[in-house]
Amino acid sequence: MSARHSAAPSGAARKLSLPALALAICSFVLFARSAEAAPKDAQAQKALKQAMEEDYLDTKFVEAEEKLRKAFETCGDSGCGKPVKAKLYIALGIILGGGKGKKTDARNAFIEALKLDKKAAPDPDYVTSDIKTIFEEAQKKAGSGGGTSEPPPADEGPLTVSPIPQQKVNTPVPIYVALDDDTAKEVTSVVVKYLGTGASSPKELKLERSGKAYKGNIPCNSVRKKGTLSYWVIAKDRKSKEVATSGSEESPLTTEIVDEVDGKAPSWPGFAPPEQCKGGGGGDAGGDDTSGSSKRQCIDDKDCPSGEQCSNNECLRKPGESSGDGGGGSDSGEGDTGSDEGRKNWITLTFAPDFTIISGEDICGFKDAYKGETPSEAFNPAFVCAKNPEAEKPSRYLGQPTPGQGNNVNTGFGVSTMRLNLGYDRVIIAGFSLGARVGYVFNGTNEDFASFIPVHAEARAAYTFGNNPWKDQVVRPWIFLSGxxxxxxxxxxxxxxxxxxxxxxADPNDNASDCTVESESGGIEPRIQTVRAIQQAGLGFAGGGAGVSFVPVGLFEINLGLKFAVTFPVVVPVLSPEVGIGFGF
Structure with a gap:
């Protein structure tokens, strides 16, 4: 009995051995797969689902992109498996290409996905004709090793830097920075700080304004060797306070310097790509460097500063011209900012009417007009008065008015002379200039009894506000002193x-009673008459004022100003609005 009893378990064990083995294998496989799954996959997939199934379908493209970029941060270098990261890149490409219209960034995202998983592809539910075309381009690029090593740059909001994945060795790197409307109003300068391939300390390049954007070329001297160029962008206001940035020294933007660029060479929007500097690529080749050029837009060589020529609609240094070389740091080395500090000589043409403050009591005539001698005791020596002012040749009024009866001017502005002046200004140091004006004066009184000198001569010292107003400032406010x-x-x-x-x-108290005695003018004066009173002031003056210049192009300005002056020895306040144009060289 005991033997038969003990045989049963042994048989049962043989019958259960196959199921048990299968269970053990399944358990092992599941455990192995669980162990293979990366620790952050679940978080990334959750973010992916929310981004695509909620935000993207609700056309909340900015929120969708933010969720995916946070997922990339969560994954880090090893937190997520390659298939999951590939799905994140695919989703990012759909958002950038289908939602935000950034086809180049979308293509780069698809390329990264294919580098991680060759079988990666967009979900058919999200595929449009544009997405299909972009993905097919990415497949071709991925096959030739294209793409970037990081997710495409996010929209920087107020400041956006055009991405440059690659640039050919020994070729200027074209930096283009776009600003939104509000930021563009605040920003007065944009600089790029960069570390060239193999460099240990950063250098600085000041970008040139172009509408609401800023542009410039990182020079050849910093990309003579293959490697990684690192850079970051800083936008500042007129007080040099940071307004917006892209990248940083700790987390810079990067461009790979390579022998040959995959695809189209980088360039500013609407411009041809910069040409390779002399000496070719690779090594420490020398050769001429155009990086210190002003990079101004041009049509021909006449639009460029001395020592530069127009090439591809931008001013570049002529071959053999020195661009400067030296250490790094702000505004130094490699000709980053060039030698052109703006046009320092300006010829101006200005029109300026004068308005004087005029007033007075008993201003015309003499106290001794009927004493038989030439009258000499004038009521007001600052005025000369003319009879018959509308006549072809008026004569001087030499009569004797009744004191306190008319013969007065209430305080107010009177229209005076008008001036057309030719001027020259020379910039001495940043913002400070000295100049002169000479001109012809209209609307003066020039008769036998009243001489007028129609000449204007003026010296002027002015200060124009701004960091370097003569170079890249479109609106230039200024103040001045003159005499x-x-x-x-x-x-x-x-x-x-x-x-x-x-x-x-006959009856002095009757205004209708006529005069009977001749005045020194040689005739009988009417008891009541209208005369023209002329206030003559000068010949010296001193004053000051303020204004603004609008500079639509570098060599031309439109000037609006207001000058307040006081004449002497006859003291008269004069207000003169000014309008004119200027040409710089």
Whole structure:
């Protein structure tokens, strides 16, 4: 019995051996797969699902992109498996290409996905004709080793740097920085700090303004060797305060310097790619470097500063011209900012009407007009008065008005002389300039009894606000002090009542009673008449003012200003608005 009893378990064991073995194998496989799965896969897949099935379908493309980029950060270098990271890249490509219209960035994302998983492909539910075309391009590029080593750069918001995955060795790297409307209003300068291939300390390049964008070329001297070029961008306001940035010294933007670029060579939008510097690629080849050029837009050589020529619609140094070489640091070395500090000589043409503050009591005539001698005791020596002002040849009024009866001007502005001046200004140091004006003066009174000198001569010292206003500032506010030689004539008409007693009127108290005695003008004066009172001021003046210049192109400016001056020895306040144009060289 005991033997038969003990045989049963042995048989049962033989019957259960196959199922047990299968269970053991399955358990081992599941455990092995679990062990193979990366620790951050679940988080990444959750973010992927939310980004595509929620945000993307709701056209919340910015939120969808942010979730995927946070997923990349979560994955790091080894937190996610290659298939999961490939799916993240595919989703990022769909968002960039299908949602935000960034086809180049989308293609680069697809390339990265294919590098991780050759079988990676967009979900058919999200495929459009554009996505299909972009993905097919990526497949071709991935087969030739194209693509980038990082996710495509995110939209920087106020400041966006055009991505440059690769550049040919010994060829300037074209940097193009776009600003949004609000940021463009604040920013007055943009600089790129960079570490050339093999360099140990950063250098700085100041970019040139181009509309709402800034552009410049990192010079050949920094990319003579193959390797990685690192750089970061800083936008500043007029007080040199940082407004926006892209990249940093700790986490820079990068461009691979290679023998040959995969695909189209990088360039500024609308410009041809920069040419390779002399000496070819690789090694430490020398040769001429155009990196210190002003990079101004041009049509022909006449639009470029001395020592430069127009090539591909930009001003570049002529072959053999020195671009400067030396250590790194702000505004030094490799000709980063070039030798052109802006046009320092300016010829101006200005029109300026004068408005004087005029007033007075008993301004015309003499106190001794009827004493038988040439009158000499004028009521107001600052005024010369003319009879018959509308006549072809008016004569001087030499009568004797009744004091306190008319013959006055209420305080106010009077239209005076007008000036057309030719000027020259020379920039001495940044912002400070000295200049001169000479011109012809209109609307003065020049008769036998009133001489007028129609000449304007002026010296001027001005300060223009800005870091380097003469080079890259479109709007240039300025202030100035001036002094010189000028005559200012202001004419107004007044009514005078001849003194009845002095002129021999039968009834001096009756304004209708005529004069009977001739005045020194050689005739009988009417009891009431209108004369023209001319205030002559000068011949010296001193004053100052302010204004603004608008510079649509580098060699031309439109000027608007306002000058306040005081004449002497006859003291008269003068206000003169100015409008003019200028040409720089």
């Amino acid at each position: 010189g030689f000028a005559q200012v004539d202001t004419a107004v008409e007044v009514d005078v009542l001849e003194d009845g007693e002095a002129c021999g009127a």
